[in-house]
Amino acid sequence: MAVNIPMTSRPRIVIVGAGFAGLELAKGLKHLNSQVVLIDKNNHHTFQPLLYQVATAGLEPESIAYPIREIFRYQKNFIFRMAEVLAVTPEKNCVVTSIGEIPYDYLVISTGAKTNFFGMKDVEANALCMKTVPEAVELRNIILENFEKAVLTTSLEERSRLMTFVIVGGGPTGVELAGALGELKKVVLPHDHSELDFKMMQIHLVDMEDRLLKAMSPEASHSAEKFLSDHDVNVWLKTKVKFFDGQKVVFFDDKAIPTSNMIWTAGVTGEVLPGFSPAALASGRIKTDAFNRVCGHENIFAIGDVAAVITEKIPQGYPMLAPVAMQQARLLCQNLKKVFDRKTDLKPFVYQDLGVMATVGRHEAVADLFFGKFQGMLAWLMWAGLHLITLVGFRNRIVALVNWTWSYFRYDRGLRLIIRPSKRNKA
Numbered sequence: 125m126a127v128n129i130p131m132t133s134r135p136r137i138v139i140v141g142a143g144f145a146g147l148e149l150a151k152g153l154k155h156l157n158s159q160v161v162l163i164d165k166n167n168h169h170t171f172q173p174l175l176y177q178v179a180t181a182g183l184e185p186e187s188i189a190y191p192i193r194e195i196f197r198y199q200k201n202f203i204f205r206m207a208e209v210l211a212v213t214p215e216k217n218c219v220v221t222s223i224g225e226i227p228y229d230y231l232v233i234s235t236g237a238k239t240n241f242f243g244m245k246d247v248e249a250n251a252l253c254m255k256t257v258p259e260a261v262e263l264r265n266i267i268l269e270n271f272e273k274a275v276l277t278t279s280l281e282e283r284s285r286l287m288t289f290v291i292v293g294g295g296p297t298g299v300e301l302a303g304a305l306g307e308l309k310k311v312v313l314p315h316d317h318s319e320l321d322f323k324m325m326q327i328h329l330v331d332m333e334d335r336l337l338k339a340m341s342p343e344a345s346h347s348a349e350k351f352l353s354d355h356d357v358n359v360w361l362k363t364k365v366k367f368f369d370g371q372k373v374v375f376f377d378d379k380a381i382p383t384s385n386m387i388w389t390a391g392v393t394g395e396v397l398p399g400f401s402p403a404a405l406a407s408g409r410i411k412t413d414a415f416n417r418v419c420g421h422e423n424i425f426a427i428g429d430v431a432a433v434i435t436e437k438i439p440q441g442y443p444m445l446a447p448v449a450m451q452q453a454r455l456l457c458q459n460l461k462k463v464f465d466r467k468t469d470l471k472p473f474v475y476q477d478l479g480v481m482a483t484v485g486r487h488e489a490v491a492d493l494f495f496g497k498f499q500g501m502l503a504w505l506m507w508a509g510l511h512l513i514t515l516v517g518f519r520n521r522i523v524a525l526v527n528w529t530w531s532y533f534r535y536d537r538g539l540r541l542i543i544r545p546s547k548r549n550k551a
């Protein structure tokens with residue numbers, strides 16, 4: 125079945141995924157004499173770096189997501205179709221989607237990444253994740269519900285299990301989440317649940333490496349660990365999870381922590397679509413040349429988290445970061461213009477690394493930037509400024525600014541709502 129898309133004599137560029145990479149590319153192709161078809165399984169773009177704020181009641185979901193159609197309201201050569209892409213059939217120059225087949229002249233895959241459980245089925249079945257807006261809302265519901273359940277139970281063992289959180293993965297996501305939970309413990313939840321003893325609320329951050337934030341400087345790791353311990357977070361390094369059955373986490377040294385809440389932030393892998401030969405894949409991502417062209421396919425490109433740009437200098441590909449995705453999109457835009465003009469001097473991708481930042485709880489952050497290393501409040505102000513600038517939509521920026529200012533002065537997180545779909549709507 126063919127999808128209802130206007131016929132055109134102009135070349136059709138199909139982009140799969142409206143994340144940082146897909147959006148940037150589609151915007152940049154505004155003036156190219158082409159038909160740009162963007163496909164995403166959601167009708168919104170998600171600003172993933174702030175998902176942890178949704179999960180910990182700091183921001184509403186709507187302020188980190190933005191409707192795709194609104195972004196492209198005035199772009200004449202643009203078409204959006206909400207659909208899940210199921211496979212690519214390069215031999216037919218077509219993608220198979222949940223709404224039918226869509227032919228392309230050029231295809232760009234920007235499907236991002238998905239959580240990697242490294243084959244641990246028990247963890248996959250029982251742990252919580254934070255990769256999408258629904259997952260972040262679910263996490264918020266579970267955190268808040270657990271405190272309601274903790275008030276009800278008379279068993280101290282059960283109460284402690286409900287109030288214990290184990291976060292696995294000491295990268296920026298795990299560190300940010302642990303810090304935000306520490307803030308909830310210190311300044312927010314005790315006001316809601318004065319019947320509970322908050323010494324029972326335990327937050328554990330676990331990583332198999334010898335320091336947190338391994339991709340950042342030792343100074344950043346050291347400060348993050350110190351800030352977290354000030355927020356009552358127990359950091360477990362060189363510690364590897366063996367299994368999690370929904371009741372307790374067991375580590376390889378056979379230590380165990382009773383908890384019903386394990387949050388898995390320990391790994392991601394490319395969201396690779398079926399249809400590519402094994403030769404086009406590398407370490408769970410789509411292998412491309414320096415021009416983001418998928419190996420073995422002249423008219424298919426991959427950008428962002430899903431793309432492993434393998435060169436002699438970068439044999440593992442670039443890290444999965446928003447700036448990498450956006451820079452690749454901008455360059456591909458220039459290169460596609462050259463392809464359309466039949467020019468052959470395409471420019472290879474080289475990442476301009478401006479630095480990395482992570483927040484660590486209440487208005488503290490660590491930042492390794494190209495012009496220096498910063499920790500504490502100054503780093504947090506830089507982090508907040510950057511996120512306000514890059515957040516999509518003016519309304520979202522204002523909402524985030526107001527929420528952060530409110531929580532700073534009021535020691536509050538005002539979005540402590542448990543919201544579940546209506547039972548009538550359940551299948």
Ligand SMILES: Cc1cc2nc3c(=O)[nH]c(=O)nc-3n(C[C@H](O)[C@H](O)[C@H](O)COP(=O)(O)OP(=O)(O)OC[C@H]3O[C@@H](n4cnc5c(N)ncnc54)[C@H](O)[C@@H]3O)c2cc1C
Nearest residue numbers: 141143144145164165172173209235236428429444445446
């Ligand atoms: C919790 C969290 C915190 C992060 N924090 C930071 C940070 O502080 N700084 C930083 O630089 N990076 C951070 N990242 C990483 C950053 O978000 C990613 O590098 C970035 O989103 C990659 O952009 P992308 O366009 O490749 O993919 P995404 O932004 O993931 O977009 C992929 C899009 O593809 C769509 N899609 C996927 N599969 C299909 C399909 N089959 N059919 C249709 N649509 C599909 C998805 O719906 C999505 O819209 C964080 C990530 C997470 C999860």
